[in-house]
Amino acid sequence: MNINQVILKTKRLEEMKKFYRDFLELPIEIVTNGSFKINFGLTIVEFTNVNEAKEPFYHFAFDIPKNQFQAAKEWVKQKVTLLKEEDQDEVYFASIKANSLYFEDPSGNIVEFIARLDNPSSNVPFTAANIIKMSEISLVVKDKVQAAKQLRGLSIVERDGEEVTNDNTLSFMTKGALPVYLLLVNPKRRWFFSNKVATVFPLDIMLDSKINIGVNDDNNFYIE
Template structure:
């Protein structure tokens, strides 16, 4: 599974546009009065203030080249303040293996750069925002994790390693060797490197098998086939 496009809500569209385009340097590929899109490697990320619910925030991640974690961290620290957990501004996921850093954008999204060793390709070019490979993760927060997980399974999106779904923990839906996941979880779970707790907000995910995964403004989960 690959995430082709991701649409998230924001209550602060203009500031978000200035942050992602002017401060971080992403390429804007489309915009209108109530949204803009940026190129994030092979993925497209869109922010919209259309029918915004409350003050939406999400957790999402970008894959970066496997050999550029330290370089990416140095680059990012010159742009934003890194978030910390237990006094540390990075995390080593030894079981993956991977290393990651986190920051918060103007809408309060918890954004992650992650270098997955043995999965992400390497780069010999200096690290820039154009080094980002793709959208690596997006948190999908729903009330009924097991029901939604089964619906994702019907769309051939399974828990990594085909493990059983668990409504008490995070479920990483996707293929381990791709390093791209929809993180299925229930509300009220604290995101690491943050004091924020997972909350249901509208979003739209388009994946490479032609499926569109939607949480609407009522918090309802929908899967559509956009390949026909």
């Protein structure tokens, strides 16, 4: 499973353009007066302010080369303040052998760079162009158990057979051998490396299997 494209809402379109174009130095494509796209490696992210009156924010993670975590950290620190958890600005996940750092963009999205041991390496000095792809995106849903049941119908299943319950744990859903995950999240769960709590906001996710998954404008989970 790979994430081909996501569409995320924002109320701060112009600030977002400036941040990703001028600070992270990524080329952007203007789609309409109310949206733009960015290529993060293999994944296209579209930000849109169409019919958006709230202040939506999301959590998503991008894979970076396995040998460039410290280089990426220094690069990010020159552009934005890193988020902290218990006074630490990075974390090592021993269970998946990966290092992560977190920062916010102008919409308040919690952006994660993750260097997994299984990621390819790179000898090119780190910039945002070294991002490989989006490997995680969180889906805040009203009912994790029901959403997981629908995903299982597409053979998107729990990582390592972990049971999905309606508690405040993150539920990692995946298909195949690639470490790419849809994270099912209950509302009001505090985001790691943030004081924000998870809130249901619309988003659309297009997988490489031509399946669309997301939360619609009525805040209901859907699969098409």
